[in-house]
Amino acid sequence: MLDERKLTILRAIVTDYVSMREPVGSRALVERYSLDVSPATVRNDMAVLEEEGYITQPHTSAGRIPTDKGYRLFVDRLGQVKPLSMAERRAIETFMAGAIDVDDIVRRAVRLLAQITQQVAIVQYPSLSSVTIRHVELVPLSAERGLLILVNSSGRVDQRPIELLGSSADQVADLRDLLNAELVGLSPAKAVEQLRQLLDRLPANLQLIGQPVIAVLFDLVGTDPSMQVAVAGVPNLTRFSDQFDTTIRPVLEALEEQVVLLRLLGEVGSTAEVKVRIGHENSYEPLQATSLVASGYGNSNDIWANLGVVGPTRMDYPSTMAAVRAVARYIGRYLVEG
Amino acid sequence: MLDERKLTILRAIVTDYVSMREPVGSRALVERYSLDVSPATVRNDMAVLEEEGYITQPHTSAGRIPTDKGYRLFVDRLGQVKPLSMAERRAIETFMAGAIDVDDIVRRAVRLLAQITQQVAIVQYPSLSSVTIRHVELVPLSAERGLLILVNSSGRVDQRPIELLGSSADQVADLRDLLNAELVGLSPAKAVEQLRQLLDRLPANLQLIGQPVIAVLFDLVGTDPSMQVAVAGVPNLTRFSDQFDTTIRPVLEALEEQVVLLRLLGEVGSTAEVKVRIGHENSYEPLQATSLVASGYGNSNDIWANLGVVGPTRMDYPSTMAAVRAVARYIGRYLVEG
DNA sequence: GCTGGCACTCAACCATTGAGAGTGCCAACA
DNA sequence: TGTTGGCACTCTCAATGGTTGAGTGCCAGC
Numbered sequence: 001m002l003d004e005r006k007l008t009i010l011r012a013i014v015t016d017y018v019s020m021r022e023p024v025g026s027r028a029l030v031e032r033y034s035l036d037v038s039p040a041t042v043r044n045d046m047a048v049l050e051e052e053g054y055i056t057q058p059h060t061s062a063g064r065i066p067t068d069k070g071y072r073l074f075v076d077r078l079g080q081v082k083p084l085s086m087a088e089r090r091a092i093e094t095f096m097a098g099a100i101d102v103d104d105i106v107r108r109a110v111r112l113l114a115q116i117t118q119q120v121a122i123v124q125y126p127s128l129s130s131v132t133i134r135h136v137e138l139v140p141l142s143a144e145r146g147l148l149i150l151v152n153s154s155g156r157v158d159q160r161p162i163e164l165l166g167s168s169a170d171q172v173a174d175l176r177d178l179l180n181a182e183l184v185g186l187s188p189a190k191a192v193e194q195l196r197q198l199l200d201r202l203p204a205n206l207q208l209i210g211q212p213v214i215a216v217l218f219d220l221v222g223t224d225p226s227m228q229v230a231v232a233g234v235p236n237l238t239r240f241s242d243q244f245d246t247t248i249r250p251v252l253e254a255l256e257e258q259v260v261l262l263r264l265l266g267e268v269g270s271t272a273e274v275k276v277r278i279g280h281e282n283s284y285e286p287l288q289a290t291s292l293v294a295s296g297y298g299n300s301n302d303i304w305a306n307l308g309v310v311g312p313t314r315m316d317y318p319s320t321m322a323a324v325r326a327v328a329r330y331i332g333r334y335l336v337e338g
Numbered sequence: 339m340l341d342e343r344k345l346t347i348l349r350a351i352v353t354d355y356v357s358m359r360e361p362v363g364s365r366a367l368v369e370r371y372s373l374d375v376s377p378a379t380v381r382n383d384m385a386v387l388e389e390e391g392y393i394t395q396p397h398t399s400a401g402r403i404p405t406d407k408g409y410r411l412f413v414d415r416l417g418q419v420k421p422l423s424m425a426e427r428r429a430i431e432t433f434m435a436g437a438i439d440v441d442d443i444v445r446r447a448v449r450l451l452a453q454i455t456q457q458v459a460i461v462q463y464p465s466l467s468s469v470t471i472r473h474v475e476l477v478p479l480s481a482e483r484g485l486l487i488l489v490n491s492s493g494r495v496d497q498r499p500i501e502l503l504g505s506s507a508d509q510v511a512d513l514r515d516l517l518n519a520e521l522v523g524l525s526p527a528k529a530v531e532q533l534r535q536l537l538d539r540l541p542a543n544l545q546l547i548g549q550p551v552i553a554v555l556f557d558l559v560g561t562d563p564s565m566q567v568a569v570a571g572v573p574n575l576t577r578f579s580d581q582f583d584t585t586i587r588p589v590l591e592a593l594e595e596q597v598v599l600l601r602l603l604g605e606v607g608s609t610a611e612v613k614v615r616i617g618h619e620n621s622y623e624p625l626q627a628t629s630l631v632a633s634g635y636g637n638s639n640d641i642w643a644n645l646g647v648v649g650p651t652r653m654d655y656p657s658t659m660a661a662v663r664a665v666a667r668y669i670g671r672y673l674v675e676g
Numbered sequence: 677g678c679t680g681g682c683a684c685t686c687a688a689c690c691a692t693t694g695a696g697a698g699t700g701c702c703a704a705c706a
Numbered sequence: 707t708g709t710t711g712g713c714a715c716t717c718t719c720a721a722t723g724g725t726t727g728a729g730t731g732c733c734a735g736c
Contacts (some may be wrong), residue, residue, distance in 0.1 A: 025698050038710055043699070061698050061717040101497055135477040137488045147489055151477045155485060160438055223501040234572060252573040261450040363729050375677050381730065399686040399729050 002052070006045045010054055011078040012067045013046075018316050023063035066147035068279035068313060071291070075276050075317050082318040084326050088116060092330055099334060101158060102126060103158045106230050109307065109331045114233025115266070116323045117312035120255065121233050124265050126304040126335060128152060132184050136179040138172050138213070140164055146172070148216055154335065160216045167209040175206050191221045226305045229261045240312050250286030253309070260284055265306035268294040272328070274305060274321045274337075281314045290311065293320045297328040299336050308329070340390070342349040344383045345609040346373070348392055349416040351384075352368060352404045361401035394664070406651060409629070413614050413655050420656040423665050426454060430668050437587035437672060438466060440494050442570050447645065447669045451573025454661045457649035459571050459595065462603050464492065464673060465564035471524050474517040476510050476551070477549050478502055484510070486554055492673070498554045505547040513551060514545050521555075529559045564643045567599045578650050588624030591650070603644035610641060610658045610666070617651045627651065631658045635666040637674050 002010075012033045016024045026039040026046060035042065049055045054070035057063075066074065073197045084092075099105040099266060106123050107155055113121035113234050136152040143166060150158045166173065182198055183191050195218050202210045237248050264284060268277050279290040287310070294308030307328055309320055340348075350371045354362045364377040364384060373380065384402055387393045392408035395401075404412065410653055421432075433450045437443040446459050453458035473489040481504060488496045502510065520536055521529050533556050540548045564654050572593060575586050592598050602622060615630040625648070632646030647658055 032493060039698095039708055040700095040712090041708085044709085047700080057699085059717060060715090061696085063698065101499060129622070134479055134485075135475075136472075137475050137477075137487070139473040140474075141472055141491060141493060145491055147472075147494060147495065149475070149487060149489070151479075151485055151487070151497075153479060155479060155497075155499060157485065157487060157495060159489075159495040160491075161493060232594070235594060238587045246673075249573065249576050252576070256570070256573060275679090294687080361729090365729080377729095378679055378731095379677085382678085385731080395730085399684090399727085401729070438704060545699090 002049075005035075005072070007039070007078060007223070008033075008048055010049055010066070010070060011044050013049075013064055013072060014054055014070065014074045014078070017065050020315055021314065023058055023065050025063035027320060028063070049160060053133060065314075068281065071278045071313055072281075073315070075278070075321075079321075080319045081274075081322050081325070082321050084116075089321075089326070090328060091116070096330055096334055102335065103183060105331060105334050106201070109327055110230040110232040111135070113307065113323060113327045114236065116327070117233075117311070118319070119233060119236050119309050119315065120231065120251075121307070121309050122255075122261055122265065123307040124262065124305040125155070125226050125228045125230070126156075126298070127224060130302045130304070131187070131192055131249050133155075133188075135298070136176060136178075136183060140169070141293045150220055158220055160220055162216055163212050165208055165212070167221055168206070171206060171209055174203075175210055178203075178206065178210075179213075179217070188221050188224075191271065194213045195221070197280050202204050213269050221301050227258070227262060229258055229265070231255055231261070236311075251290060253287050254284065255310075264292060265294055265308055268292055268306070268308065270296050270303060270306060272296050272298070274328070275323045276317065276321065292316055293315075293324050295328040297332045297335075299332060304332075304335070340387075343373075343375070344387060345416060345486055346371075347380060347383050348387055348404070348408060349412060351393055351402055352408060352412045354414070355403050357654055359652065361396055361403050363401035366401070373423060375513050376525065382576070385517075398478070403432070403652075409616045409655070410619075413616070415661075417656045417659075419612075419663070422454075422660050426661075427664070429454070430664060434472075434668055434672055440492055440673065442541070443669060443672050447665055448570040449566040451645065451647060451661060451665045452574065454528065455647050455649070455658050456577065457571055457574050457647050457653065457658070458569065458589075459645070459647050460593075460599055460603065461568050461645040462600065462643040463566045464569070465556050465562060468640050468642070469525070469652050471521045471526075471529055471559070474514060474521060474555070476500070476514045476517075478510060479490055480506070485602055486540050488549060488555070488558055488559070498522060498558055498559055500554055501548070509544060509594070513548055514539075514540045515599070516541075516544065516548075517551075526559050526562075530556065533559070540656055565596070565600060567603070568628055569597055569599070574649075583619075585627050592622065592624050593648075603632055603646055606646065608634050608641060608644060612666070613664045614659065629653055629655075629661050630654070633662050633666040635673075637670060642670075642673065 006245065013024050016032060026042040029035065029042055030039050046055065050064065053067055054073060055064040056067050058065060092112060096108055099108050104261055106125055110121045110123040125274045132153045135155050137149040138146055139149060140146040144164055146162050146164045148160045148162045182194055186194060195214055199214055237251060240248055267283065268275050273297065274293060278289045279291060282290065282292060284286055290310055292308055292310055292314045294305035294306055296306050298304030310323055311320065341370045350367055351362050353371060362382040362563055367373065367380055368377050381414060388402065391401040391405055391636055392411060394405050396403060396618045402654065434446055437446050444463055448459045448461040469470065470491045471488065472491050476484055477487065478484040485498050486500045520532055524532060536553055575589060578586055601631040605621065606613050610633065612631060612633045617629060618626045620626055620628065620630060628648055629651045630646055630648055632644055634641035634644050636642030645661055649658065
């Protein structure tokens with residue numbers, strides 16, 4: 001159905017439209033891509049491409065622009081992923097170096113990705129699934145209140161306020177030692193199980209303080225931190241479109257909804273490959289004028305979480321995909337190392 | 339110079355323009371505010387107000403709109419702060435209740451403020467100046483690496499990765515006990531001093547591990563967390579203006595710059611009173627189409643940090659000021675209590 | 677000092693027009 | 707059969723010009 005030349009034309013239309021932001025006509029195409037055929041021939045091919053649904057005309061006397069289906073074909077078969085420049089690689093290295101902890105890695109990565117792609121970047125916090133508990137600490141703040149601190153093997157630290165109910169320092173220390181003895185080295189799932197059992201065989205002198213603390217711990221271990229995302233590059237939405245209310249507003253709103261972003265990333269990412277969702281392929285309606293380029297990240301076998309970029313369907317897919325892939329790899333490496 | 343009636347007219351112009359978003363003419367003014375004089379009289383007064391720089395005409399055949407100077411007069415002398423509705427008070431209480439820790443309080447407050455004012459809210463993280471160190475913990479993650487955890491009396495928890503350099507578990511425990519003995523109860527300033535001394539009298543067996551850990555601690559204690567801000571309500575910028583590029587873009591960009599926001603808040607807030615910066619009164623140029631309503635928050639004597647709202651100069655100052663004041667009070671109270 | 681009247685200004689709206697871009701189709705050609 | 711040049715056609719865009727209406731400034735009279 002689509003011979004080589006038609007594919008070339010489609011590729012040219014996508015490339016040209018992405019860089020010029022204007023519908024592209026047959027004459028311009030022949031000139032800019034030296035196609036060795038006449039505009040009339042190109043027109044015939046374009047008519048076919050339009051009939052097949054790969055391109056469309058905004059209005060009768062305008063050039064063609066790619067449809068979502070056209071972008072899809074481009075991404076699947078026509079675009080080769082553009083490797084990052086040396087400067088970009090170096091920028092990534094220097095920017096990520098010196099990250100303090102997991103949260104810092106995520107924050108840096110999201111800003112970096114936004115900067116490279118000049119679009120809106122989203123990074124999900126790493127999941128705890130393949131992580132183990134490293135340390136539990138109880139810190140009294142006053143006679144009545146204190147802090148429960150949980151450290152896991154990825155270096156993540158969580159805390160929750162707890163009621164001490166007037167327990168002695170010895171009791172607090174005993175409980176801490178007990179919790180460490182029981183929990184350290186366990187995965188979250190195992191820990192939840194262990195905590196349930198522990199509740200039944202708490203030493204008598206630790207009953208009072210132990211029960212509420214275990215309840216808090218239960219909640220903390222059972223909650224997945226990968227239910228959070230970081231976002232950056234919102235100002236880049238300017239480049240998006242000129243129609244503020246119909247196009248940008250819904251995107252802005254979606255970006256403030258963690259739940260939406262999580263579902264989106266979850267649907268698209270989750271493997272270490274870079275994946276693309278174009279326009280209407282997104283199930284979330286307000287983002288159907290939008291494309292999402294996403295990837296899972298983590299060590300090579302075990303996907304920890306997802307990250308991605310949101311931009312107009314009219315985006316430079318090869319570059320964006322390269323950037324997403326690069327950042328996903330770097331963030332994975334940094335998480336393992338540091 | 340400005341008699342009672344002229345002030346009334348100015349107040350009416352501000353009120354009307356804020357709610358209607360259209361230049362207001364003499365006829366509309368007389369009708370909507372039953373001024374008991376004719377439009378012609380109002381016109382004379384408006385001519386004076388314009389001469390004095392309180393109002394201006396977008397173009398010859400349009401009504402008047404307030405200038406920054408007009409808003410300033412309105413805020414200083416004409417607008418009485420509108421008390422919050424019962425529903426709003428209750429919303430604040432339920433929304434703030436159940437906050438887990440300091441960070442959570444800040445996050446909730448900023449979303450709340452954005453929701454009430456329907457504008458962009460900014461909350462600075464509380465300063466540590468009146469806070470003391472509560473606990474220091476060292477958690478080994480592997481033979482070589484570990485985590486330094488610092489808990490202070492406000493319930494804030496910070497962590498940093500550290501090198502363990504193959505120290506034994508006993509050495510790590512000894513160092514932890516030493517650090518706790520030396521630092522707990524101290525203010526950040528005192529702690530920095532103490533750490534400097536401690537470096538010189540480290541027991542021989544703790545030299546190797548102690549020095550890098552103390553360096554990290556030094557950095558951690560010396561860094562003020564109030565150098566961070568939380569932002570919410572960015573989608574509300576839609577309401578801002580119809581000119582995206584000239585008006586909204588610079589604001590979006592400023593909102594991603596923590597440094598800018600901090601300086602802004604610092605300049606305006608810092609007392610427990612609600613203060614207003616209108617349009618060009620802002621020293622930061624990209625925000626000169628913008629007003630900032632800000633206040634310090636904390637316990638009554640001791641200001642911990644600032645919070646505020648960014649919106650168009652054409653904003654409902656009485657309501658916004660009331661909301662900022664209320665949230666500042668609640669957040670202060672919650673920080674003290676929990 | 678206030679008011680009604682009146683001439684004046686200017687943005688906003690609408691319809692019209694011409695130019696230009698780009699197409700679709702067709703007949704001719706290789 | 708695929709390609710090409712030619713040509714009529716469509717539609718957007720920008721410019722033009724006339725009309726309307728809101729709102730003003732000024733002035734003479736009360």
